[in-house]
Amino acid sequence: MLGRTLGGRYYVTKHLGSGGFGQTFLAVDQQLPGQPFCVVKQLQPQSTNTFILQTAKRLFDAEAEVLYRLGNRHEQIPQLFAHFEENQEFYLVQEFIEGNDLSKEILPGSPWSETQVIDLLKDILGVLSFVHQENVIHRDIKPENLIRHKHTRKIVLIDFGAVKETVAQTTCTQGSSSRTIVIGTPGYMPGEQAAGKPKRSSDIYAVGMIGIQALTGLAPQQLPEDPTTGETLWHNWAQASPEFTAVLDRMVRCHFKERYQSAQEALQSLENLRQSILPQTVPLSPNQLVSTVQPPSRQYPLKRSQVGWHFRFRFFIATCLGFTAGYVIVFILFIIFYSIDSRLRLGVLDTYKDENVLQIVSAFTIGTVLGFCVGVAEWLVLKKWISEIAWWIPASVFSSTLTNATVVLGANAVWHQAIFGAISGTARWSVIREKTPRAIWLIPWFAMSAAVDRLDLSPVDIETQAGTIWPVISSFTWLVVSGSMYLGIYTFIMSWILRRQ
């Protein structure tokens, strides 16, 4: 299949997966400018049984219809680009969603924090309530069929191959229920769906199971059932507030009547929950505060296992690269500036020589560029886990500009620098303080490191040895050694701040 051009325009480049009824491929659309990627699903049933073949074709057409109807109207559902038959095989072409599916994020033995799970469920239920409003039941919600979009970071619901129209359902079940093919995935599929009668609340069950899987780090099949009631037992393996536990319980009740009846209703419960979990957003009288508000639970964004050596390595390298890129850009900017100035004989440099303006402008530029590059580099590492982390970039720009520019304005004593360092730390602390109580340590760390920097511990005195290469080499070596020591300690502090014990 690889290397073939389908429908005269879709050039297949990669195999993405094979399901019960077909194969899925990544392809490029040769007829569009820039040859964008798309996903081609091929219907290829593994059976010769005519009933199965008919079912497969029906499911395939249903997927095309649903994508055609819903994909254009919701950003969390892929669009349908084409649907055609070629050499008696059926194809469906849809929008390629860049990103990883949730099975890469919900890892065995790595439970998520309650806030993370709530955010995830709200995201999924948002798109699901749209799907349900359109009278469609997805029937195969599971981590593999949810892709986190690389850029928007939203969850995109894929694989509508198992969809069922709720309108059609009433007529179908009467006539052909004995021949219904059960569609769904064990573990995420509730009893009524396994019995061939899926409902909207069957999808809610699947979403609840995903929530429990994220919260416990255990796959649905690993969780035991209560032998008398048949309900899934999971509380012992999860850390969650009683309110959220109650919502999840209601999503995964054995009997569909006891579940939320619509995704909208489940979503609403989660929204309300947010308000009760974050009491500071609700004005309460002091008495109420004492009786109803529990101490905020400490939520660390990352598990110890996530903030291991790979995290430290990436954070360290990112920060180093950020600094290096910043210096390189500044260097290039100055070369451009100096050459323009001398080429055009503008004399800007001479005019401002005595007034320190040039120094201040350069200190501002260096500070801003460095802060920006370092901020972006660190954000790239952290954004996977912390949703509000984009503020990290302005925080970094602000603190770096402040520290650099004020030095040339005369605020260059050790204690001045300690104060600016503390402001830098505060800027970063304010970005992640809700995620981890330990973020407060960023403030003394930045204060101390800025002060130490001012002490000028460099053993190299360039001026006394002017004219030889050694001072250059040794001061560069010193920069690399002290810089990596500094960044190394900083990396350890960051990983310690972020991880749960």
Ligand SMILES: Nc1ncnc2c1ncn2[C@@H]1O[C@H](COP(=O)(O)OP(=O)(O)O)[C@@H](O)[C@H]1O
């Ligand atoms: N629109 C899409 N964008 C990106 N990847 C996709 C898309 N559709 C499917 N895939 C990838 O292909 C795999 C199989 O496709 P899927 O539609 O889930 O079919 P099935 O599970 O029935 O084989 C998915 O798990 C996913 O990794």
Ligand SMILES: [Mg+2]
């Ligand atoms: Mg799938």
